[in-house]
Amino acid sequence: MVRVKSRYLLCEVNVSESRDLLLLDDRAVAGAVRSAVARMHGDYGAALCSIRLSVKYLNVHNGMVFLRFPKSCYQLLWSALPFITNIESRGQQIPCFLNCLHVGGTIRTCQKFLIRYNTQQLQRILPKCKNAAEKDQVCQEILNCLPTRGSKPTYEGGSEFEDERE
Amino acid sequence: CAAMMQGQTSDWKIAGPCTFHRVVLKNASPHHYMKVHLELEDNSNRLSAVELKHFIIAGLKNLHGEVGAALNFDVLKYDEGSLTALLRVHSSGLVKLWSSLTLLGSYQNQSCAFRVLQVSPFLLALTGNSRELQLH
Amino acid sequence: MQDLSRCPRNLLVCERSSFQNEKNRVSAQVEQMHFNYKVSLLLPDCSSAPSHLDETLKSFNSFYLIKKLPIYKLLNENFLRSAIYNGSVYGLSHQTRIDEDNCVSLMPNGILTLSLDKDSFELLGFEGKPSRFNHRRCSRFVVTVNLTDSCMAPGRRNYLRLLEGLKSRLPLQTDFLLSHHPGGGASLHPLLSCCDWSEHQPEVKFRSLTNVSFPVPESCDPHSFLQWLGAVESGVSGENSSNSFLSSLICPEPKTQTNCALSACVSGMLLPQDIQRLIGQLRSADGTHSKHVGVGLVCDSPVSQESPGAGPVLGGADSSRFRGQPRVLGRERAWISSRRRELLQPADVPRPHLPPSLGCRRTRCLPTVMPLTHQNQEN
Numbered sequence: 001m002v003r004v005k006s007r008y009l010l011c012e013v014n015v016s017e018s019r020d021l022l023l024l025d026d027r028a029v030a031g032a033v034r035s036a037v038a039r040m041h042g043d044y045g046a047a048l049c050s051i052r053l054s055v056k057y058l059n060v061h062n063g064m065v066f067l068r069f070p071k072s073c074y075q076l077l078w079s080a081l082p083f084i085t086n087i088e089s090r091g092q093q094i095p096c097f098l099n100c101l102h103v104g105g106t107i108r109t110c111q112k113f114l115i116r117y118n119t120q121q122l123q124r125i126l127p128k129c130k131n132a133a134e135k136d137q138v139c140q141e142i143l144n145c146l147p148t149r150g151s152k153p154t155y156e157g158g159s160e161f162e163d164e165r166e
Numbered sequence: 167c168a169a170m171m172q173g174q175t176s177d178w179k180i181a182g183p184c185t186f187h188r189v190v191l192k193n194a195s196p197h198h199y200m201k202v203h204l205e206l207e208d209n210s211n212r213l214s215a216v217e218l219k220h221f222i223i224a225g226l227k228n229l230h231g232e233v234g235a236a237l238n239f240d241v242l243k244y245d246e247g248s249l250t251a252l253l254r255v256h257s258s259g260l261v262k263l264w265s266s267l268t269l270l271g272s273y274q275n276q277s278c279a280f281r282v283l284q285v286s287p288f289l290l291a292l293t294g295n296s297r298e299l300q301l302h
Numbered sequence: 303m304q305d306l307s308r309c310p311r312n313l314l315v316c317e318r319s320s321f322q323n324e325k326n327r328v329s330a331q332v333e334q335m336h337f338n339y340k341v342s343l344l345l346p347d348c349s350s351a352p353s354h355l356d357e358t359l360k361s362f363n364s365f366y367l368i369k370k371l372p373i374y375k376l377l378n379e380n381f382l383r384s385a386i387y388n389g390s391v392y393g394l395s396h397q398t399r400i401d402e403d404n405c406v407s408l409m410p411n412g413i414l415t416l417s418l419d420k421d422s423f424e425l426l427g428f429e430g431k432p433s434r435f436n437h438r439r440c441s442r443f444v445v446t447v448n449l450t451d452s453c454m455a456p457g458r459r460n461y462l463r464l465l466e467g468l469k470s471r472l473p474l475q476t477d478f479l480l481s482h483h484p485g486g487g488a489s490l491h492p493l494l495s496c497c498d499w500s501e502h503q504p505e506v507k508f509r510s511l512t513n514v515s516f517p518v519p520e521s522c523d524p525h526s527f528l529q530w531l532g533a534v535e536s537g538v539s540g541e542n543s544s545n546s547f548l549s550s551l552i553c554p555e556p557k558t559q560t561n562c563a564l565s566a567c568v569s570g571m572l573l574p575q576d577i578q579r580l581i582g583q584l585r586s587a588d589g590t591h592s593k594h595v596g597v598g599l600v601c602d603s604p605v606s607q608e609s610p611g612a613g614p615v616l617g618g619a620d621s622s623r624f625r626g627q628p629r630v631l632g633r634e635r636a637w638i639s640s641r642r643r644e645l646l647q648p649a650d651v652p653r654p655h656l657p658p659s660l661g662c663r664r665t666r667c668l669p670t671v672m673p674l675t676h677q678n679q680e681n
Contacts, residue, residue, distance in 0.1 A: 042231030044265075079233075189524060191314040196525055198309060199532075215548055240549035242538045253537065254551065258307035287312040289532025294340035294569060297399070301367050301502050 005071035005115040007051065008110045009078060010102040011086075013063035020064050021093045028089035029065055033081065040080040049074045056107060065098070066110060074103075195287035198260045199242075202267060203283055204249040207276040215244040218251060222263075225270040229260050238292075239263055242289075250283075252292060260285075316524040328581060332574050336409050337394055342535055342567035343584075346516060349562045351508055358583045362504040365481040366490060366569040367396060369498040372475050373406055374468035376414060377449070379456045380492035385411050386449050389485050392573060396477040404474055410483070412450035416474075417444050426472040428464055474607055479571050503572030511563040515540060515553040526554045535565065 013029070015021055030053065038046040040111045048070070057066040069077045078100065086095045101117060104110040129135040204218070213221065219241050226233035239255040255263045267280040282291050306575045345351070351359070375381070376393070385391045390410030405417040410550055416430075423443035429669050430445035441447065453460050468474060482489045487501065530553055540553040583634055 038231065040231045040233050042227060042229045042234055044230050044234075187318045189314075189316045191316070191524065193309075193311055193313070194525065195312050195314065197529065204309075219548055238550075242533070242549050243536060252538065254549070254635055257309040258311045261306045281413055287309075289529050289538075290313075290535060291532075293342065293532060293535040294567075296339040299339065299396070299570070301396070301500070 005105070006050070007069050007071050007074035008056065008104045008107055009067040009069065009081075009100055010104065010110045010114060011065045011081065012099045012101055013065060013096050014099055014149055015063065015094060015096040020096070021060050023089045023092060023094060024058060024060055024063075025089060026058050028087050029058060029067075030055045032084050032087040033077075036084045037072060037080040040083055041076060045076065048077060053077070064114065066107065068157070070075065071105075078103075131147065131148065181272075195257055197254050198257050198285060198287050199289045199292050200248075200253045200255070200260075200264070200267075200282060201284040201292050202251055202253060203213070203281040204251070205279045205281060206249070206273060207278060211274075211276070212246055213249065214215075214246065215241055215251075218244060221273060222253075224265040226262065227271055229266040234262055234266065237262055252289075257282065257287070314524060314652060316526075318519075330579060332577050332581065335574060336392055338408070338572040338574065338577060340567060340569040341580065342565065344531070344534060345564040345566070346514065346560050347562065348564040349510060351566060353566060355566070356584060358580050359506045359566060359568055361569070362482060362506075362568055362576045363483065363486065363573050364501050364503045365392075365479055366487065366494060367500050368478045368480060368494070369500075370475050371478040371493075371497055372468075372473060373416075374473075375454075375466055375493060375496065376406075376408060377461065377465050377468070378492060381490075382449060382456065383479055384492050385482055385485065385489045389489060390483050391490075392479075392481045392483070394571070395477045396479045398476055404476070405472070406476060406478070408480075412448055414447045414449055416445040416447075418445065418472075422472055422474070426467045428467050437438075481571055481573055483573050483575050502570060504568045504572055506568050507566070509565045509567075511565060512561060514560050514563045515557045516560060517554040517557050521556060522554045530554060534563075582669065 013021065013024065029063070033053065033055075034046065037049050041048070051073075052068065052070045053070045055065060056068050059065075081098045081100060084096070084098050086093045088094070102110055102112065102113045103148045119142060122138055125143075126135065126138050129138060204213070220237075223235055226237055230237070237255070237259045239253055239259065241251055242254050243252040245251070253263070264282065264285070265284065270278065270280055272278060284295055286292055343355075345355075386408075391408055391412075393406070393408030394408060395404075395406040400417060404419065404422050407415045407417075409415070416426075417433065418426065418430070420441055420443065423445070426445065428445055428447075430443045432440040433442035433444050447454060447460075447464060452458075453463060454464075480490055480493070487494065511534070514534060517527060519527060522530075529551075530540065532538075533551060533553075538551060540551055541550075542549050542551055544550060
């Protein structure tokens with residue numbers, strides 16, 4: 001079966017003040033990406049943005065963003081992401097930068113990666129816990145992270161691009 | 167493949183003057199050359215070479231943004247009278263340059279057009295154009 | 303979506319040898335190029351052309367231009383007998399663009415090639431092949447006819463069919479350039495007598511240059527050498543500083559400086575035989591006052607054939623360059639290069655999209671299926 005191929009970029013919005021994140025919304029992030037691509041790649045880039053670019057998911061609490069790009073030009077669009085220095089949202093300029101964590105062929109592989117990534121982050125937090133209650137809470141969170149529905153808890157990398165071979 | 171090419175080129179250099187030596191270079195041309203002619207609405211208007219290059223860079227910036235504006239190309243020769251120029255561009259930038267020349271439509275609020283007369287990976291090929299053979 | 307950094311394919315074949323070397327293929331290469339537009343020579347340390355060279359350049363065979371020649375006249379029986387069966391005829395339609403117009407060529411081996419658009423091809427009703435240039439969309443057709451073939455002899459069925467087609471169904475008319483070796487105008491008389499024609503002599507131009515930097519050929523790669531030669535030919539200055547805004551072209555290092563040089567060029571419809579003669583002249587040239595001899599050959603013809611039987615190459619141009627250095631340290635050397643150029647001559651109007659030549663040349667990446675199947679077998 002033939003389908004339209006996309007690439008999903010899992011990015012992290014880094015801000016200095018974490019409450020700024022709450023101001024963000026899908027449209028603001030998409031607008032920032034569009035304007036950065038238009039600046040770096042001109043009308044050509046702007047035209048590519050109009051094909052199938054969209055913000056699939058935005059977590060305003062930890063700043064995780066899923067960006068969908070057409071597969072044919074995702075590298076060109078990706079190259080403009082480092083040039084985003086602020087996002088304008090609700091009349092406010094939020095200074096930030098985007099950090100790309102993962103590139104996947106489907107949302108599902110990106111989600112798997114995100115779960116694995118968050119687990120790692122929690123494990124990193126664990127030694128820094130100050131008291132037993134905090135420790136227990138983090139341990140509980142780690143256990144909650146483990147995917148249910150019978151899939152393997154440790155994620156095997158290597159087949160992120162499910163549609164890589166055509 | 168690139169390494170093989172390198173090897174061949176260095177062989178080429180050390181080969182003695184009288185021995186037979188043959189090198190085949192596939193798609194290895196580092197530059198492409200274009201002969202372009204600028205058509206302006208108002209013929210009395212003249213551009214200098216610097217203005218022309220600035221104009222082309224502005225066009226590149228419009229179509230391909232800052233990445234395009236950073237593209238390296240040379241104006242090898244420019245004739246102010248006939249508004250004809252010889253451009254040299256890295257092969258990787260040929261499409262960007264060509265497409266932005268095509269879409270350059272106005273110069274100082276008057277319409278204009280670039281006519282691409284010849285394009286070649288070899289500068290020598292631009293010294294003659296059989297389409298210019300005029301017989302009376 | 304296409305990769306913007308791709309450019310059209312190109313191929314450069316460089317040969318360097320002595321003229322005396324038996325592997326030297328200068329003559330064979332020149333022979334294969336039927337339609338030549340320009341030959342240029344660069345003579346370093348030379349302020350005026352040596353008399354023998356001047357003579358050779360000015361004695362190139364003349365060619366004929368026939369205005370509005372109905373193409374069926376090329377099948378005239380008398381013309382076939384006097385010109386095509388005896389000696390070699392070089393014929394090419396003039397001021398026709400291969401990407402837009404119908405083009406006609408007549409090669410010395412008697413092969414008549416018509417490059418037609420789809421409508422004209424269907425009107426003509428003669429066997430042909432789709433043009434090999436654009437593999438994706440077949441919009442042009444090539445009809446190749448060997449006039450010396452027995453089935454194309456006057457009166458035979460194929461002959462009559464083509465004649466009928468060109469006379470009534472597709473009355474093709476075009477300006478035509480014609481040349482004959484060795485007969486010249488006399489052999490072409492049956493055709494010329496019934497048309498509006500004029501005789502033309504190839505144009506010879508001399509240009510003296512001062513203060514030219516020459517790269518040392520041994521330490522210079524072919525591409526930069528060709529670039530340098532092109533820059534000298536087109537009068538581009540190679541004296542640019544690295545921070546120049548306009549151009550950063552420089553003569554390849556190491557280089558030598560000469561006070562004067564002479565650039566000579568002949569342009570028109572040039573016969574390979576004349577070019578052979580010129581090369582022979584250079585081969586035996588007295589090297590007392592010329593240190594380098596370079597011959598540039600730009601052959602640019604709308605229908606140009608690489609080898610007999612190959613289809614015309616759209617906007618094709620074959621170029622060869624010969625570079626000799628007669629009698630330096632008592633030895634003679636030549637540097638030959640030949641190259642093929644694919645369609646790079648755009649139509650007059652820049653098209654409002656990316657060059658089409660890129661679209662049809664996408665190479666397919668091999669899928670990574672192979673290693674996976676191996677793994678499966680191992681498992």
